[in-house]
Amino acid sequence: MITSIVIIVVLVVLGIIYASLYNGLIRARTYTQESWSQIDVQLKRRNDLIPNLVETVKGYGHYEQSTLEKITSLRSQLMGVPSDDHQKAMEVSNQLSDTLKSILAVSEAYPDLKANEEYTKLMEELSNTENKIAYSRQLYNSSAASLNMKLQTFPSNMVANLHHFTPADYLQVPEEEKSAPKVSFGN
Amino acid sequence: MLYEQIRQNKRRTVYVLIGFVLLVLAIGAAIGYMFFNSSIAGLLMALVIAVVYSAIMIGNSTNVVMSMNHGHEITSADQAPELWHIVEDMALVARVPMPRVFIIDDPSPNAFATGNDPQHAAVAATSGILQILNREELEGVIGHEMTHVRNYDIRLQTIALALSAAISLLVNIGMNSFWWGGGRRDRDDDDNDGGYLRIIMFIVSIVLVILGPLAASIAQMALSRNREYLADAGSVELTRNPQGLISALQKISGGEPMQAADSSSAALYITDPFKNKRSFAHLFDTHPPIADRIDRLQKM
Numbered sequence: 001m002i003t004s005i006v007i008i009v010v011l012v013v014l015g016i017i018y019a020s021l022y023n024g025l026i027r028a029r030t031y032t033q034e035s036w037s038q039i040d041v042q043l044k045r046r047n048d049l050i051p052n053l054v055e056t057v058k059g060y061g062h063y064e065q066s067t068l069e070k071i072t073s074l075r076s077q078l079m080g081v082p083s084d085d086h087q088k089a090m091e092v093s094n095q096l097s098d099t100l101k102s103i104l105a106v107s108e109a110y111p112d113l114k115a116n117e118e119y120t121k122l123m124e125e126l127s128n129t130e131n132k133i134a135y136s137r138q139l140y141n142s143s144a145a146s147l148n149m150k151l152q153t154f155p156s157n158m159v160a161n162l163h164h165f166t167p168a169d170y171l172q173v174p175e176e177e178k179s180a181p182k183v184s185f186g187n
Numbered sequence: 188m189l190y191e192q193i194r195q196n197k198r199r200t201v202y203v204l205i206g207f208v209l210l211v212l213a214i215g216a217a218i219g220y221m222f223f224n225s226s227i228a229g230l231l232m233a234l235v236i237a238v239v240y241s242a243i244m245i246g247n248s249t250n251v252v253m254s255m256n257h258g259h260e261i262t263s264a265d266q267a268p269e270l271w272h273i274v275e276d277m278a279l280v281a282r283v284p285m286p287r288v289f290i291i292d293d294p295s296p297n298a299f300a301t302g303n304d305p306q307h308a309a310v311a312a313t314s315g316i317l318q319i320l321n322r323e324e325l326e327g328v329i330g331h332e333m334t335h336v337r338n339y340d341i342r343l344q345t346i347a348l349a350l351s352a353a354i355s356l357l358v359n360i361g362m363n364s365f366w367w368g369g370g371r372r373d374r375d376d377d378d379n380d381g382g383y384l385r386i387i388m389f390i391v392s393i394v395l396v397i398l399g400p401l402a403a404s405i406a407q408m409a410l411s412r413n414r415e416y417l418a419d420a421g422s423v424e425l426t427r428n429p430q431g432l433i434s435a436l437q438k439i440s441g442g443e444p445m446q447a448a449d450s451s452s453a454a455l456y457i458t459d460p461f462k463n464k465r466s467f468a469h470l471f472d473t474h475p476p477i478a479d480r481i482d483r484l485q486k487m
Binding site for chain 2: 031038121124127128131132135136138139
């Protein structure tokens with residue numbers, strides 16, 4: 001009688017532990033997927049902004065022509081990347097970010113372009129989108145890190161093996177952003 | 188570490204709440220005893236006031252705090268694109284819902300967050316801060332506020348605020364009764380039974396009425412100081428850019444004191460809106476010295 005009660009209690013406790021580990025894994029995986037879709041939304045948004053931007057700056061300075069062509073071709077290249085190839089998408093996106101930055105820099109030399117209201121609005125939209133790409137990439141990487149941590153540490157790794165969870169890839173951060181400092185909460 | 192801190196915050200909220208409620212009740216009883224001949228009446232009055240205030244604050248804290256501080260809400264990105272977009276970014280990376288955004292028309296640079304939980308949060312910035320900070324600096328500031336939101340600091344502050352307001356209302360009622368001749372039962376003076384007890388009770392009551400508000404603000408401020416360091420660290424965790432917050436703090440510390448701020452909300456702001464003029468000891472500071480905060484940020 002007593003032994004069967006003990007066995008039942010132990011089984012129930014094990015079941016609860018198992019369920020919470022499994023739920024933790026699912027949550028980590030959902031966070032990772034969700035943060036990728038955040039990046040995806042922003043990449044699409046930027047792609048929608050580019051034609052407007054190109055249209056607005058076209059009239060200023062002929063030597064930017066090659067830059068504009070590069071932007072347009074990178075844009076269509078980005079649209080052609082299969083949706084599950086995260087690394088490739090980010091690689092093209094980083095190139096696109098760099099090229100867009102050079103447009104920003106050049107436009108400093110044209111006072112009447114800077115005074116253009118449409119242009120200022122586009123620039124705010126563009127830097128907003130660029131920031132959001134960077135922040136959602138940061139969020140993706142931290143979500144991926146916490147998922148991968150769960151996949152490697154005991155006891156969640158046992159549950160993960162049972163259900164064939166796969167580790168998430170980290171996204172490359174462009175060189176200039178790599179110097180990000182480490183945060184410590186120590187006092 | 189961070190999650191522990193959040194849990195600890197939630198637990199502390201309960202302790203502070205209990206302590207505060209006891210203080211409110213004690214002050215109510217003291218006032219009742221001194222001015223209305225009945226500590227029970229005072230106790231009940233205090234209970235009613237505390238419950239009403241807390242209910243108003245929990246249900247509607249954002250609107251109350253914002254109107255106390257003269258904030259007006261912006262509801263679309265067009266009204267203040269940079270602020271709106273930065274709040275969006277920080278909410279995204281802190282994984283909290285987009286809070287409501289307010290602007291306070293005041294040339295002094297400052298910002299704060301309030302609300303009951305991350306689902307009902309609000310962030311406010313003064314027009315001064317929007318003018319003097321660049322994007323990176325503003326990101327640091329909003330990151331700091333978003334950390335307050337994510338860590339449930341805002342709930343603790345909201346409740347502390349409601350209870351301090353309740354205490355100051357009670358003390359005001361007591362003071363008014365005093366000035367308007369409520370006075371204490373002089374007619375009982377010839378009755379010596381239990382006279383000593385009465386004198387002791389009377390003294391305790393006076394001490395409570397005088398020190399109560401003081402105790403409330405000391406508690407509120409001590410709670411607030413520690414959280415500021417934590418929110419600075421949290422901000423850097425979100426933006427990965429300590430330099431932004433450092434130079435924001437430097438710029439803010441050079442600004443003038445605020446006109447529009449409400450004194451009981453001082454603890455909510457990113458830096459002390461009154462520039463420390465009213466306090467004679469660090470016990471009353473709502474914020475650690477900016478130099479200390481910058482120092483810690485530089486070590487990250």
